Amino acid sequence: MPLPAGVYRADHVGSFLRPKPLLSEREKLDTNSISLPELRKLEDAHIADVVAKQIQNGIQSVTDGEFRRAWFHIDFLQHVEGVERHGALASTNVTSHGQTPPKIVVVGKLGHPKPIQVDDYKFVESEVAKVVAGQDSNKKKITTKVCIPSPTMVHFRGGREAISAEAYPELDAFFEDLVTVYQKEIQDLYEAGCRFVQLDDTNLAYLCDEGMRSEAAKRHGEDPQKLTKQYAALINKAISKRPSDMVVGIHLCRGNFRSQWFAEGGYEPVAEVLFKELDVDVYFLEYDDERSGDFAPLRFLPENKTVVLGVMSSKKAALDDKEAMIRRLNEAATFCPRGLDQLCLSHQCGFSSTQEGNDLTEEEQWAKVRLEVEIAKQVWGEDLSV
Numbered sequence: 001m002p003l004p005a006g007v008y009r010a011d012h013v014g015s016f017l018r019p020k021p022l023l024s025e026r027e028k029l030d031t032n033s034i035s036l037p038e039l040r041k042l043e044d045a046h047i048a049d050v051v052a053k054q055i056q057n058g059i060q061s062v063t064d065g066e067f068r069r070a071w072f073h074i075d076f077l078q079h080v081e082g083v084e085r086h087g088a089l090a091s092t093n094v095t096s097h098g099q100t101p102p103k104i105v106v107v108g109k110l111g112h113p114k115p116i117q118v119d120d121y122k123f124v125e126s127e128v129a130k131v132v133a134g135q136d137s138n139k140k141k142i143t144t145k146v147c148i149p150s151p152t153m154v155h156f157r158g159g160r161e162a163i164s165a166e167a168y169p170e171l172d173a174f175f176e177d178l179v180t181v182y183q184k185e186i187q188d189l190y191e192a193g194c195r196f197v198q199l200d201d202t203n204l205a206y207l208c209d210e211g212m213r214s215e216a217a218k219r220h221g222e223d224p225q226k227l228t229k230q231y232a233a234l235i236n237k238a239i240s241k242r243p244s245d246m247v248v249g250i251h252l253c254r255g256n257f258r259s260q261w262f263a264e265g266g267y268e269p270v271a272e273v274l275f276k277e278l279d280v281d282v283y284f285l286e287y288d289d290e291r292s293g294d295f296a297p298l299r300f301l302p303e304n305k306t307v308v309l310g311v312m313s314s315k316k317a318a319l320d321d322k323e324a325m326i327r328r329l330n331e332a333a334t335f336c337p338r339g340l341d342q343l344c345l346s347h348q349c350g351f352s353s354t355q356e357g358n359d360l361t362e363e364e365q366w367a368k369v370r371l372e373v374e375i376a377k378q379v380w381g382e383d384l385s386v
Contacts, residue, residue, distance in 0.1 A: 004247045004281045006143035006196035008060045009384040010376035011308045014147040015350030016065035051127040058373030070355045073149035081111030106163040110177040115188040150201035159219045182238035198249045205252040208265040232277045251284035266293015275300035282306045288313040288348035298335035310348035317360035
């Protein structure tokens, strides 16, 4: 059975380390020392470079590296009508650097007056076309992937308190409007040519953590298992109108800020819902250390779905042990109905879920990517699209 279109045996979650010149210029926004058009022009130049580097280093699912974002989720969600960024969350997820995530607040009725990611997608697609045009006759398949935060990110962290009671006396209407926003954005992306969308979701992974499950129960007044099923239903509705030739993936992560994590616990609490109820085509799953538990939850994986197994680490500068990665892939395959045929390889998360990035250099980042491609070819063969 072929891989879903746009999924490759050596894949990745989406973000790459931001170049230092870009970071320094972005800081000028706070003092109005640079305009948004000037910043975008600089972003364009660096995105063109990271697109070329991904392809040069063997990646075939290409993103903009999230170079236009400070946070993987905030920079998308704050463009949804009715959503604003207000300070920081009162959270137990305080980083070792003293930071907490920004707080997303719903201040009015949700809306989608214009596309959010379409222009960014079109720019990456144009840069991919330039690189591909310059290749020799032995051209590889290249897919432009768009990563957006899961709709659960608007609800889980703030809960009822972060949603205007005036705009939404009842939450059912809030969820209906949220679904509509995502349906419109996905349709806009499709009409622009996009055929692969990845939803980034920390919350289903946080619901694997015993402490966070307890906190979620108090915050939402819901049994965590019921909340898991509600989130699966929310995501399913959000993607329900996607055309048949658009592939949708979901990435689960337990936190990734400057090489720090925030949650731990195997997938068992959410596995049956995740694999049997969630209507996505491919799962990008964090599995780089013991925090993610064993591979047994993969026994629920249906035969027609794929897992991009994040056994490699983007959190560490050192290269992963090649033979250990191959052993881990083979171990995971024993739980999958069709074995290795249902698996691909990646790092557990991106290299820079926030603009600060993980604790490694750009050179170390690309060395890790090249090793991933090397491992994938050894396991599955030269053609990473099958």
